[in-house]
Amino acid sequence: MFIFxxxxxxxNKKLEIKHNKENYKKLxxxxxxxxxxxxxxxxxYMNKKIKELLNIKDKNKDVFKIEDLANYxxxxxKNEFVKNIITAHFNEEPKIWVTKTIQNKKLKVIENxxxxxxxxxxxxxxxxxxxxxxxxxxxxVESEKIYRVLLESxxxxxxxxxxxxxxxxxxxxxxxxVFKKIKTEKFNNMVNDCIESxxxxxxNIINLNEKESASIVVSNIAExxxxxxxxxxxxxxxxxxxxxxxxxxxxQNEAFKTQFYKDVVDKIQEPVxxxxxxxxxxxxxxxxxxxxxxxxxxxxxxxxxxxxxxNINNIMDIENYSYDLDYxxxxxxxxxxxxxxxxxxxxxxxxxxxxxxxxxxxxxxxxDSVKLQKIILNILSNAIKFSKKNGTIKVSVExxxxxxxxxxxxxxxxxxxxxxxxxxGSFNQIDKSLTRLAEGMGMGLCIAKKLADIQxxxxxxxSEENKGSQFKILIKNTKNSFLDFKYKKDIHISKEFxxxxxxxxxxx
Numbered sequence: 001m002f003i004f005x006x007x008x009x010x011x012n013k014k015l016e017i018k019h020n021k022e023n024y025k026k027l028x029x030x031x032x033x034x035x036x037x038x039x040x041x042x043x044x045y046m047n048k049k050i051k052e053l054l055n056i057k058d059k060n061k062d063v064f065k066i067e068d069l070a071n072y073x074x075x076x077x078k079n080e081f082v083k084n085i086i087t088a089h090f091n092e093e094p095k096i097w098v099t100k101t102i103q104n105k106k107l108k109v110i111e112n113x114x115x116x117x118x119x120x121x122x123x124x125x126x127x128x129x130x131x132x133x134x135x136x137x138x139x140x141v142e143s144e145k146i147y148r149v150l151l152e153s154x155x156x157x158x159x160x161x162x163x164x165x166x167x168x169x170x171x172x173x174x175x176x177x178v179f180k181k182i183k184t185e186k187f188n189n190m191v192n193d194c195i196e197s198x199x200x201x202x203x204n205i206i207n208l209n210e211k212e213s214a215s216i217v218v219s220n221i222a223e224x225x226x227x228x229x230x231x232x233x234x235x236x237x238x239x240x241x242x243x244x245x246x247x248x249x250x251x252q253n254e255a256f257k258t259q260f261y262k263d264v265v266d267k268i269q270e271p272v273x274x275x276x277x278x279x280x281x282x283x284x285x286x287x288x289x290x291x292x293x294x295x296x297x298x299x300x301x302x303x304x305x306x307x308x309x310x311n312i313n314n315i316m317d318i319e320n321y322s323y324d325l326d327y328x329x330x331x332x333x334x335x336x337x338x339x340x341x342x343x344x345x346x347x348x349x350x351x352x353x354x355x356x357x358x359x360x361x362x363x364x365x366x367x368d369s370v371k372l373q374k375i376i377l378n379i380l381s382n383a384i385k386f387s388k389k390n391g392t393i394k395v396s397v398e399x400x401x402x403x404x405x406x407x408x409x410x411x412x413x414x415x416x417x418x419x420x421x422x423x424x425g426s427f428n429q430i431d432k433s434l435t436r437l438a439e440g441m442g443m444g445l446c447i448a449k450k451l452a453d454i455q456x457x458x459x460x461x462x463s464e465e466n467k468g469s470q471f472k473i474l475i476k477n478t479k480n481s482f483l484d485f486k487y488k489k490d491i492h493i494s495k496e497f498x499x500x501x502x503x504x505x506x507x508x
Contacts, residue, residue, distance in 0.1 A: 034107075034127035037114070041066045041086050044122070053127055055103050074100045085111070085125065098130070106131045157231035161191065164225065175231060182208065191229055194218040205234070269309050276302050303503035310500075311447050314374075318450045325368045325455065329487040332363040332397055332404065332475075338491070339376055340395060342498040343384075346505055351389050357396040363404060364483050365475055369491050371451045372473075375459070377501035378444035379408045379471045384505055386469075387412035399477065403458075406473040415463035423461065424449040444504075 034050035036043055043064045050056070054072035066085050073081045077099045084097055095111040108128045113121070157175030159168055166188075171179075179187065190206055200220045207213045217230040279299045286292060317323040340356050347354045383393050387410045394409045415423060424445050452459040458474035 036069075036125040036127070037122065038066060038085070038125060039122050043069075050127065053105065053107060053129055054101055072101055074102050074104070076100075084109070104131075105129055106134045155232075157229075159187075159191075159229040159231065161227040161229065162225070163227065169226070178231065178233060181233070187231070190214075190216055191218060191227070195220075195227065208233075269306070272302055272306050272309065276306070300499075300503055300506075303500045307500050307503050311444075314447055315450065318454060323454060326370065327366055327368055328489050329364055329366050329483060330369050330489055330491045332365050332406070333358045333361065335369065335373070335491050335493075336376070336395060336397055336406070338493045339373065339380070339498070342493060342495055343377075343380060343502070346384055346502055347393070350384060350387070350391070352384065352387065352391050352393055354393045354395065357394070359398040363397060363399050364485070364488060365404060366483055367455055367457075367475070371455060373493060373497070374501065375448045375451050375457075375473060376406065376408070377498060378448040379473075381444060381502050381505060383408060383410035383412065383469070383471075384502070386410070402477055404475040404477050406475070407470065408472075409468065409470040411468040414465040414467050414469055415461070416465050417463075420461060420463055424459075 031047065031049060034053045035045075035047045036050060037045040043066065046064065050069075054069060056072060067082065070078050070082050080097075081099050084095070097109050099107050099109055101107065106129070108130045110126045110128070112124045112126075114124050155174065157178050158170070158172045159175050160170040161167070162169050194200070194204060194216060195218060200218055202217065204216050205213055206216060213234045215232050215234060219228045219230075221228055276299065279295060279302060283292070283295050283299070286295065314323075336356060336358070340354055343354070380393070380395070387393065391411050394407070396407045396409075398405050398407070449459050452473065456476065459471070460474075461469060461471050463469035
């Protein structure tokens with residue numbers, strides 16, 4: 001007996017299921033996220049993207065467990081990775097967390113329970129690469145910190161106002177102090193008057209009382225739907241006007257003197273620079289040792305004159321607050337190594353021994369490197385000039401909890417106790433006898449102190465007569481957002497710069 005059944009529909013259904021399965025598989029494989037289907041430690045399926053994200057090189061291996069995947073996770077994240085996936089209890093809500101691979105990729109992990117089998121707890125785990133987004137977010141946060149610090153340090157009041165709610169969404173320190181003097185309501189009324197008049201980006205002077213007035217500028221930032229208000233108190237009275245007039249006259253006199261000194265220095269510097277160029281040319285053209293010695297002597301004196309002119313310029317700029325600070329991130333250890341290396345010619349000619357010690361292989365600081373070089377070279381120049389032959393100079397840098405300390409110690413003639421407080425004064429030397437022992441105008445330590453002060457550094461000295469001196473430069477060891485390896489710049493010190501700073505050292 002033959003029974004014939006029509007299985008066409010069943011066959012077609014099987015083909016449809018197979019076709020759908022292949023389509024779904026292609027779709028999952030095409031996803032830009034890694035997909036894993038697992039039951040605790042057993043993995044039933046994972047797409048190709050997982051191998052790419054975790055950098056799995058074993059292409060022949062098909063069977064994986066969660067513990068196998070954990071081997072591609074950074075060690076500091078591995079325990080959390082295994083705990084979250086293997087030992088975690090299943091919840092209806094998806095579980096979201098972040099991990100990091102051994103290749104330093106940041107991955108967002110999303111676990112979802114799959115309602116497939118009532119007995120087995122099967123879940124889908126999705127891995128998304130958020131490295132680029134996270135780095136961008138970090139940069140945004142860093143930029144926000146920088147701008148916030150800038151706004152807080154401004155000498156004007158800054159307020160950001162949301163247009164819809166009229167609430168102050170940001171206030172800097174200055175305006176908070178202002179609100180202690182005038183009521184917030186009064187401030188808001190002044191702002192509203194400017195907004196209603198449509199008088200944007202214009203300085204408006206408003207009288208507050210008989211003695212005080214204020215300037216206010218309102219900017220309409222349409223794209224952000226906010227107003228930015230710049231506000232400043234202005235005190236006006238006869239006494240203030242008289243004081244202002246006196247101050248202006250003093251400033252004019254000081255400006256005249258400063259400009260006069262600068263003009264004189266510039267007029268002298270021009271021929272000095274020209275003579276230095278000619279001296280170098282002559283040095284390259286002669287082979288006579290006698291002429292060479294004269295050329296070297298002339299060059300040293302030209303360098304010495306250039307140093308004096310530069311020092312005068314520095315003092316004028318600092319005393320008139322017209323100096324510039326070129327801050328950069330650099331390695332202090334590398335800087336000191338260069339300085340010691342370029343100073344060896346002078347050290348060796350004096351038969352000195354110089355030792356360099358440092359607590360860390362790299363110590364990053366955020367300072368004006370050129371001005372720090374001048375401070376160190378001026379102190380080192382003094383140590384060489386005022387030390388006896390066969391002396392020892394120790395240069396060290398130590399990173400402590402509160403400060404980074406640069407220490408320059410010599411065993412030279414030292415400084416009398418009653419003269420220590422005067423060594424940083426302009427154009428001073430401790431005693432006439434020191435002048436006979438060493439050349440110089442006594443400007444070096446004055447310049448060093450002033451260059452330290454404008455950068456917020458501390459410079460002090462400990463000395464004992466006939467036993468030597470110890471100068472310390474203290475740099476505040478504060479957490480600075482710029483102190484990051486990515487901002488670091490290599491510092492290159494020219495030999496000529498060192499020769500100019502050491503030009504008042506005469507070698508026998």
